[in-house]
Amino acid sequence: MIDARNVVKVFTGRGQVVRAVDDVSTTVDKGEVVVIIGPSGSGKSTFLRCLNGLEIFDSGHVVIDGKDLANRKTDLNKVRAEVGMVFQQFNLFPHKSVLENIALAQRIVRRRGGDEATEKARLLLQKVGIPEKENEYPSRLSGGQQQRVAIARALAMDPKVMLFDEPTSALDPEMVGEVLDVMKQLAREGMTMVVVTHEMGFAREVADRVLFMDYGKLVEEGTPEHFFTEPREERTKLFLNQVL
Amino acid sequence: MVSTQRLWLWKLLLAVILIGMAAGTWGAVNRIDYTWRWNRVPQYFFYQAEESHQIPFDGQVSRIINAEGTSTVTLTSESGEVVQVAVGTDTLRVSEGEDLFEDDTIGFTTEWSLGPLMTGLWTTLWLSAGASVLALIIGLLTGLARISKNYTLRGMAAIYVEFIRGTPLLVQIFIAYFFIGTVFDLSRNVAGMGALAIFAGAYVAEIVRAGIQSISRGQMEAARSLGMNLIQAMVYIILPQAFKRILPPLAGQFISLIKDSSLVSVIAITDLTKSGREIITSTFATFEIWLTIAAMYLIITSVLSQLVFYMERRLSISD
């Protein structure tokens, strides 16, 4: 489903050169749930954003469902429509109601009719557990509710892959659970997912594979059992000791 | 909260100062022996124009009916054609049975007409409205160009904005009319409106740019992550949000534009200001006319402010 090969992303600014993603290669199979962990600034977000072309990487290849993002002829908009993304800060559209947030891209990107899009939006709101909020504006929702709307908004495009960038980091502790529950349900339904998170419990319970990144490099990857019981690399051990 | 309790005191002080200034002005004017003639002002808003009516052919007055100060005159031509003309009874120049030649005057009617202050106001309004619409288009495009990834577009937009903001509007109007207008054979109205639009457009561009940049990057990223292209993201996500934020400064810019439009009177466009100057050459009510014109500008701009205030409240429902 996703094949990343030797992805490099360099940021230059103010005389500094940061290799935010440094030669990362990995594959994500259909239906697989991959969790990326690592310290702050290790390049997790940047790598995730390379996977839907939100960040234009400097070299390497990212092939999504057979389409190479590095190829100039690839229509990035088409690829992005197939790859859902959920952000740490939700990024709901504040000028649109909850229902419109979920229906808008269906109409203008997928060219669905208004009724079809609205119906789908209602169904998804039901799925994420807040059907009663359809006419509210995002600012009137709690963080957990906003993030669930954001998930519904991404799902409305019928994505083949879902990317999550620290979806629970901006939430009050009591709301983390409701968002993780939605994500777990998605995983059970066989959605292909790449999740950047600090929720080690989620990684242990849901992940098929865990990637550990540090200084832009993919340091270690393996099953959760491997990771949380017998990590190989020194840096992985150090990090896990800090967060567990 | 001490200050709130004493608010009436400050209000009183404000009133005293205003009355004092008015009295001072009044006294100073009295000293220079100026005769106020406010009664001359209304005729420059509306006046009664007299229109003469002629017979359109050689013929005869076949009938006159008088009613309520109006006389309806029926005229019959030699070939049997019949027309009716209504004129004021006291201005009637013909009697029943009289033979007339084509274009002989039958009488007059009086009608209310717009005076120069009203026609000038109208010119100011459409000039400003037209320039505002153009400025909005220019400003939107330039604002987008300013934040574009393309160096050439960015450069052109920056040069335009710098040039306009770095030169006086009066000079720009002269250039638009005497230079560009001469080369491209533009009328003064086109040159005037164009100069105003290009001037305001540069400021609108900066407002638009700042407005778009004030929308968090996450909005664009969310829109793009859903597969929207750049234009769709701009039209559906960024611009509607930016518009809400830039409405107040934008309105301020358009209010400025109405006031700045008074400068086009230098290229002989008869706007409100130019009308005032013309009226003063024929009457000597200098003080009255300028005060009246100031009041007229003030009324337009405050009505506009109120309108924007209302729109802002309507738009803020989703916050």
Ligand SMILES: Nc1ncnc2c1ncn2[C@@H]1O[C@H](COP(=O)(O)OP(=O)(O)OP(=O)(O)O)[C@@H](O)[C@H]1O
């Ligand atoms: N737009 C940018 N311009 C310059 N440098 C950037 C930019 N985005 C990220 N970086 C740098 O790239 C590196 C990786 O950042 P990234 O956000 O991917 O880390 P992260 O692992 O997601 O961290 P966190 O856990 O804090 O979200 C950091 O050093 C960061 O400062």
Ligand SMILES: [Mg+2]
């Ligand atoms: Mg991050």
